Amino acid sequence: MEIKTPNGxxxxxxxxxxxxxxxDVEVFDEKDRLIGLFxxxxxxxxxxxxxxxxxxxxxxxxxxxxxxxxxxFMKAEKEIAHVSKKWTGIGKEFFTSADNYVLEIDNSVPxxxxxxxxxxxxxxxxxxxxxx
Numbered sequence: 611m612e613i614k615t616p617n618g619x620x621x622x623x624x625x626x627x628x629x630x631x632x633x634d635v636e637v638f639d640e641k642d643r644l645i646g647l648f649x650x651x652x653x654x655x656x657x658x659x660x661x662x663x664x665x666x667x668x669x670x671x672x673x674x675x676x677x678x679x680x681x682x683f684m685k686a687e688k689e690i691a692h693v694s695k696k697w698t699g700i701g702k703e704f705f706t707s708a709d710n711y712v713l714e715i716d717n718s719v720p721x722x723x724x725x726x727x728x729x730x731x732x733x734x735x736x737x738x739x740x741x742x
Contacts, residue, residue, distance in 0.1 A: 669685070670684060684727070
């Protein structure tokens with residue numbers, strides 16, 4: 611899966627290997643360089659991922675609610691971002707597989723922080739691992 615600009619230029623991509631019980635998702639930048647990993651926790655209600663940088667150092671966690679609609683990024687007991695599913699109407703919800711998510715990143719996260727592109731990639735990770 612990829613995130614592209616309106617001009618079609620790739621910004622981020624995610625790749626998931628074949629797994630049975632737990633998924634690890636790799637996140638790559640526009641030049642296909644590894645920038646981080648999402649490591650799914652085996653037993654968690656709603657879904658939980660440890661988010662690591664390219665060297666395997668833990669950056670933050672992504673925790674979903676058991677309802678599957680809300681996910682929050684936690685770093686040192688502080689919420690730094692939030693992803694929620696947006697209701698698109700009964701017709702679209704029941705008759706298509708399309709989902710819309712809203713992403714909010716706290717202003718305290720610097721623009722050049724390595725976690726920002728990983729937060730953006732989380733939407734693809736959530737959809738790929740938990741919703742497919």
